[in-house]
Structure formats: C-alpha cells, structure tokens
Amino acid sequence: MTNTGCHHHAYLPPLDESDMVKIWVISAFIILSGLLTMIAQNPAITVAYPFLSKLTPHLFYIPIVLMSLWYPRRTLQCVVMIMAVFAAVVTYFTMIGVTVDFITSGFTAAIYLWVVAATSTVSRDDPLTYAKCRSFVENRARSGLLIKEYLGMPGEGQQYLRQSREYIDALIEACHSHNREVRESAVQTLDLIGEPAVEPLIRALEDESVATREAVARVLGTIGDTRAIEPLMESLRDESRRVREAGARALAAIGRPSVERLIQGLSDDEWHVRVGSVVALRITGAPETIPDMIRLLSDRSVYVRREAVKTLGRIGDGRAVPPLCRVLREDAREVRIRAAWALGRIGDDSAVDALVDALYHDTEQDVRERSAQALALMRTERARSALMSAARGDENTRAAALEALGSI
Numbered sequence: 001m002t003n004t005g006c007h008h009h010a011y012l013p014p015l016d017e018s019d020m021v022k023i024w025v026i027s028a029f030i031i032l033s034g035l036l037t038m039i040a041q042n043p044a045i046t047v048a049y050p051f052l053s054k055l056t057p058h059l060f061y062i063p064i065v066l067m068s069l070w071y072p073r074r075t076l077q078c079v080v081m082i083m084a085v086f087a088a089v090v091t092y093f094t095m096i097g098v099t100v101d102f103i104t105s106g107f108t109a110a111i112y113l114w115v116v117a118a119t120s121t122v123s124r125d126d127p128l129t130y131a132k133c134r135s136f137v138e139n140r141a142r143s144g145l146l147i148k149e150y151l152g153m154p155g156e157g158q159q160y161l162r163q164s165r166e167y168i169d170a171l172i173e174a175c176h177s178h179n180r181e182v183r184e185s186a187v188q189t190l191d192l193i194g195e196p197a198v199e200p201l202i203r204a205l206e207d208e209s210v211a212t213r214e215a216v217a218r219v220l221g222t223i224g225d226t227r228a229i230e231p232l233m234e235s236l237r238d239e240s241r242r243v244r245e246a247g248a249r250a251l252a253a254i255g256r257p258s259v260e261r262l263i264q265g266l267s268d269d270e271w272h273v274r275v276g277s278v279v280a281l282r283i284t285g286a287p288e289t290i291p292d293m294i295r296l297l298s299d300r301s302v303y304v305r306r307e308a309v310k311t312l313g314r315i316g317d318g319r320a321v322p323p324l325c326r327v328l329r330e331d332a333r334e335v336r337i338r339a340a341w342a343l344g345r346i347g348d349d350s351a352v353d354a355l356v357d358a359l360y361h362d363t364e365q366d367v368r369e370r371s372a373q374a375l376a377l378m379r380t381e382r383a384r385s386a387l388m389s390a391a392r393g394d395e396n397t398r399a400a401a402l403e404a405l406g407s408i
Contacts, residue, residue, distance in 0.1 A: 026063045030085055033059035035088055060085075080351045102299035143196035183215060190219045198225045204230050213243045219252025226257045233261055236276035244357050248276040259286050266292050271301040278304065282311035290315060294323050302332045309335055313342025320345060324355035327372075328362075336367045344374025349382055356386045360397055368397065 037056040039045055067081070070218075075090065132187075132210065171193075175188035190197050197219070204216045218236055220228040228250070235247030251258045265277030281289050293315075296308035309327060310321035320342070327339040340358060343351040358371040372390065375383040390397045 019250060022066070026066050029059070029063040032061065037090065047347055059270060097213055100268070114402050125200050146408035154172070167201045168193065168408055170214065171197075171206075172200060172212065175204075175219075176207075176211035177208040183211070187215050187219055191222045194223050195225055196375055197228055197315070198223060202228060205235055210240045210243060213240065214236065214246045217243060217246035218248045221246075221253035224254050226254065229254060229258050231263050233265060233273070234257075236273045238272075244276050248279040249283065251276075251280040255284060259284060259289075262286075263292060266296065271299075271304055271392045274299065274301065274304045275307050278307040278311055282307070286317065287317060290317050290319055291327065294320060297327055301333065303337060305330070305332065306335050309338040309342050313345045314348050316348065318348050319352050320347045325351055328354050328358045333364050335365060336362065336364070337370050340370040340374045342369065347378045347380075349378065349380050352378070352380075352382050352386055355383075356390070359386075359390055 023376045033056065036059060040049070041058045137141050168190070171186045171190050174182050175190075177183050191200065201216050201220050203224075205213055205220075206218070207213055213235065217232060220232060232247045232251050232254075235250075236244050238247065251262060262277045262280050262284070263286075266272050266281075268274055271327070274296070278293070281293075282380050290312065293308045293312050296304055297312075299305050299308065300306070305327075309324065312324060324343050324346075328343075329337055330336060332341075336358070340355060343355060355375050359368050359375070362371065363366050372387060375387050391402050
C-alpha cells in the first residue's frame with residue numbers, strides 16, 4: 001500500500017529519495033550528539049571543557065525537532081527511537097563506571113518527549129502537511145487509484161484517514177479540480193468516508209469555488225447526515241444556480257428528516273429558498289405538502305408558481321385539479337404549459353373542459369399543443385372526443401389535435 005504522508009503511522013511508506021536524505025540527516029545528528037555526549041563524559045575532557053557536558057544533552061533537540069516536523073504523523077516511532085537512543089547512552093555510561101543521575105536523566109527524557117508531542121501537534125496543522133496530502137489525492141485520483149487504495153486498506157488505516165482533517169480537506173479541495181476524474185474520485189471517496197467528513201463538508205459550503213460548493217452539497221446529500229439539513233437550506237440562497245439545485249437535490253436525498261424544514265422553507269422571504277424547497281419536496285414525494293403547493297400557485301414569483309405546478313403534477317393528487325385549471329388562465333406562459341402537463345398527468349376527467357378551452361383559445365401555440373397532449377395523455381373517451389372535435393377546427397387547433405391523436 002502506498003502511503004500518503006497522511007496515513008496512519010502503522011502503515012509506513014516506501015522510502016523515496018527525499019525520505020532517505022531526511023533519515024540520513026536525522027541519523028547524522030543522533031550519532032554526532034551521542035558521540036559528543038560520550039566524549040564529554042571523559043574525566044579529562046570534563047576538566048578541560050566543563051561547558052561541553054552541559055551542552056551535549058541539548059544537541060539531541062535538533063534530531064528530535066527534525067523528526068517531529070518532518071514526520072508529524074509518526075510520533076510513536078519518534079518516541080521509540082528517542083527512548084532507545086537515550087537508554088543506550090545511559091547504559092553505556094553505567095557500564096564504564098560513570099555515575100548517572102537517574103532523576104536528572106528522567107527529567108531530561110521527559111522534556112524530550114514533551115518536545116516531540118508539542119512539535120508534532122503543531123506540524124500536523126502545517127500547510128506543508130496539507131499540501132502533501134493534496135498532492136497525493138490529486139495524483140492518485142488522476143491514476144484511478146484513489147478509491148481502490150482506500151477500499152483496499154485494512155480497517156485501521158481507513159479509520160485513521162476518516163479522522164484525518166488534512167486528508168478530508170485535500171479531498172474537498174480536489175472537488176474543484178479541472179480534471180473530471182479527479183473530481184469524481186474525490187466525491188466518491190468523501191462519500192465512502194461518510195459521517196466524519198460531514199463537518200468539514202459543511203464548512204466547505206462557504207468555499208469561494210462554485211464547483212466545490214456544488215460537489216460538497218451533492219456529497220452531503222449522499223451521506224444523508226441530518227446535521228447538513230440547515231446548512232443545505234442556506235445553500236438554497238447561494239448566488240449560483242448550480243449550487244442551489246445541488247442543495248435542493250441533497251435535501252431530497254436526505255429524505256423524510258428534511259421534510260419539516262423544507263415545508264418551513266416554502267414560506268421563506270427569499271424566492272430562491274421557496275423554489276429549492278418545492279423542488280426538494282417534489283423529489284421526496286411528500287403528499288402532505290399538497291395544500292402548501294396549491295397555496296404557492298398564487299406566489300408572487302413566477303418561478304415558484306412554475307415549480308409548484310410541476311410538483312402537483314408529479315404527486316398526482318385529484319385535489320390539485322380545480323386550482324390547476326384556474327392556472328391555465330394565468331399570465332405566465334411557462335406556468336400555463338406546465339399546468340396543462342400536470343392536468344394530463346393527473347388524468348382527472350374534470351379537467352377536460354379547461355384543457356379544451358386552452359386548446360381553442362390560448363394565444364400561444366405551445367400552450368395549445370401541450371393542452372392537446374394532456375387530453376391525449378388522459379386516454380378517456382371524453383378527452384378523445386374533444387380531440388376529435390378539435391381536429392375539425394381551425395388550422396392551429398387542428399394541427400395540435402391531430403398530432404396528439406397520433407400519439408394515442
């Protein structure tokens with residue numbers, strides 16, 4: 001398994017050239033510090049250079065800090081190495097008869113370990129660590145190995161990645177890559193990570209990149225965590241239509257837990273939120289929202305009215321027929337077109353007169369055509385008779401009626 005540099009410390013990476021250089025540097029400092037410590041304990045040297053015995057313990061801070069900064073995710077290995085070297089030095093001095101102050105030695109060892117912990121913690125948040133993760137994610141995604149390697153990991157390795165903020169942030173960053181394969185791999189991996197990625201994903205809904213906000217909304221919907229409901233409701237206010245649509249689909253994907261909040265969104269002052277709520281509820285298929293959808297047929301926004309009409313047609317409840325018939329006489333052409341479609345989909349015979357009236361008298365050809373298609377969609381005798389009569393009417397009506405009859 002190739003290691004990212006942000007994997008669990010139990011999974012050591014193959015050593016590349018840069019790692020070999022770092023290891024040689026660290027080893028050189030350890031050996032040099034150890035040799036100087038041994039030399040400094042020689043009685044003759046101690047008398048001639050008394051400052052040397054006080055200086056040498058501090059030399060070990062150099063390899064300690066380098067290990068912690070270069071390998072912040074390998075704190076355990078660093079601790080084991082430090083303790084092994086420290087124990088070897090103490091053992092050596094004891095064997096050659098040098099008196100060792102174990103209290104001072106223990107205190108020094110504790111300080112070494114504290115430095116490891118402190119520098120490792122700081123460097124985990126270092127931008128260089130994040131940059132390494134980001135580079136790994138992009139390279140593996142480009143080669144098609146990102147998801148395969150994640151799925152092929154032992155459970156412990158997967159668990160560590162699921163808790164790695166740098167790894168998750170790198171995946172989120174990859175969501176707005178120009179490379180489609182990179183974007184899709186990142187999204188799928190975030191989906192596999194699931195619940196631990198929710199909070200970082202929620203924060204990423206504020207990202208300046210439209211592509212990232214859109215992808216993040218999609219992933220939150222797939223994960224389905226209810227913590228995302230309110231942030232996704234806020235995404236319905238986004239300046240980008242793509243993000244708003246992704247937010248609506250995500251809320252629908254979360255399903256029943258989001259319905260109550262979506263119903264509240266139908267009364268929001270912002271028309272984008274009302275539209276997004278209608279779309280999400282349409283996908284969810286919540287029949288309890290029919291009264292709300294009927295109310296929205298008179299909304300001040302034509303976009304809200306249009307989506308409410310589509311939703312009533314999709315739900316297919318007969319209670320919507322009378323108000324939809326009235327909508328056939330409203331001003332907005334696109335709303336009338338969708339009202340005709342909705343009535344045809346519901347298939348209630350009581351809508352025939354309203355559709356025939358639109359077929360004969362609407363000023364827009366596409367409204368007349370959609371009304372004829374709606375009558376054909378009903379497949380009732382009354383609707384068929386109305387189309388047969390219209391086929392003998394004026395030129396515009398005849399063309400629409402004949403085309404609809406041909407589809408029966």
